[in-house]
Amino acid sequence: MTTQSEHGFSILAVDDNRNALEIIKRILARSGYEVITCEGVPEAVNILNDQRVDLVITDMKMPKYSGFELVRHVSENFNDTAVIMVTGYPSIEGAVEAIKIGADDFLAKPYTDDELLSVVRRALDRLTAQRAAQSVLELDVSFGIVGNSDPMKKVSKLIAKAATMTANVLISGESGTGKELVARAIHYHSPRSSAAFVPVNCTAIPESLIESELFGHEKGAFTGANATRSGFFEVADGGTLFLDEIGDASQNLQAKLLRVLQNKEIIKVGSSQIIKVDARIVAATNKGLLDLINRKLFREDLYYRIDVIDIPIPPLRERGEDVPLLIQHFAAQLCKEMGREPLSFSDRAMNAMTAYSWPGNVRELENLVQKLIVSVDGNNVDIVDLPGRMRFSIEHQAGLNRSLAAVEHEYIQNVLASVGGNKTQAAKILKIDRKTLREKLKKIASNQQ
Ligand SMILES: Nc1ncnc2c1ncn2[C@@H]1O[C@H](COP(=O)(O)OP(=O)(O)OP(=O)(O)O)[C@@H](O)[C@H]1O
Ligand SMILES: [Mg+2]
Incomplete structure (x- = not known):
């Protein structure tokens, strides 16, 4: 059964009166619309489940289930389908009630051919406009990152570039600008996406545990080391290690990170075995690292290892649109x-x-x-x-x-x-x-x- 008319819309008419259905079908067919018909609400519900329907035209008074119930069903389950309720005359209350529960429009009986056609056209025009607005909204979401301003388009381009490369990334921006979101987007669009994304907050690692957290430890390496454990670098092997708030990393942490970035190898605490690791570093900071370098608070050699691909995220006040x-x-x-x-x-x-x-x-x-x-x-x-x-x-x-x-x-x-x-x-x-x-x-x- 073909249900698509030359306009590309599929219309379902529901009425317990077969003559009424024939009339709707004939009028709409003359204008190039193809209409499928059925004589009750349960049948209409089945059709809606089986195929895409753009517009439902339903009679109000029908035995067993009324048009109101169908309107409510459509408006609560198919937000991309329009509904027109056909009401008996005089039935302005019925029409108002229908609109309240989600009908897009109503048509009072008896109606002329033109009245039916214009109410159908209006509903389909609105649907088209609604779909266009929706697709614009979807276009504006890239990598799950919403924003259509020029600065955010630039960020999206940098994410796409960073995702295809293996170089380390530094994301900078004020608090709450979306740095972590960008880091995740890079990982999940990169060839590393099937391996782990490991977020590490550089301020949250206690000084005494830095080595064991980063590199792992052997069982019995120190008091409390009850089992052998992998560190962040090993877990992120083949994937991405997200070093958040890198600007606040202690001198000790900076030195340890630098060593791994240079050698690409780690040794677990309590072990002598060298393990090769391949973790891509994506770091984030809300502090200016160059300023920290000037104040001797951040190592310049570490900075150059990390800041290969630089992604600055502008604050929201600079992208009002x-x-x-x-x-x-x-x-x-x-x-x-x-x-x-x-x-x-x-x-x-x-x-x-x-x-x-x-x-x-x-x-x-x-x-x-x-x-x-x-x-x-x-x-x-x-x-x-x-x-x-x-x-x-x-x-x-x-x-x-x-x-x-x-x-x-x-x-x-x-x-x-x-x-x-x-x-x-x-x-x-x-x-x-x-x-x-x-x-x-x-x-x-x-x-x-
Ligand atoms: N462009 C965006 N589109 C959609 N959601 C966003 C966007 N930017 C940020 N968010 C959301 O805003 C919240 C804050 O983002 P995120 O945690 O990535 O910021 P941050 O820069 O890491 O912040 P902080 O510096 O405080 O750690 C998150 O819920 C994130 O999903
Ligand atoms: Mg963050």
């Missing part, structure tokens, strides 16, 4: 994980978040989205839902040439706008009483005349 993409990405991902409806953001909220300077970078943004998912009533985030530091970020960035009265005036108006003009709430935020607020507003109004 990625902010809406990241917000959408985390909102979609986290809502799905938490099983709640997708969250949308008003333009004002998006603008405020894009203007904000994100000292904690992507991690701060991810945390905020998580908090909003829990705290916001309903599914739309507006500017009032955002933390104060974002709502007034315009203030923080304002020039320094304005009078105190002008700043106070603008600030009061911003606060009022953020609470939708509610003076009681505004007064509470400003920590003044309503009377004082009223007087200040009066003064502002008279100054403006």
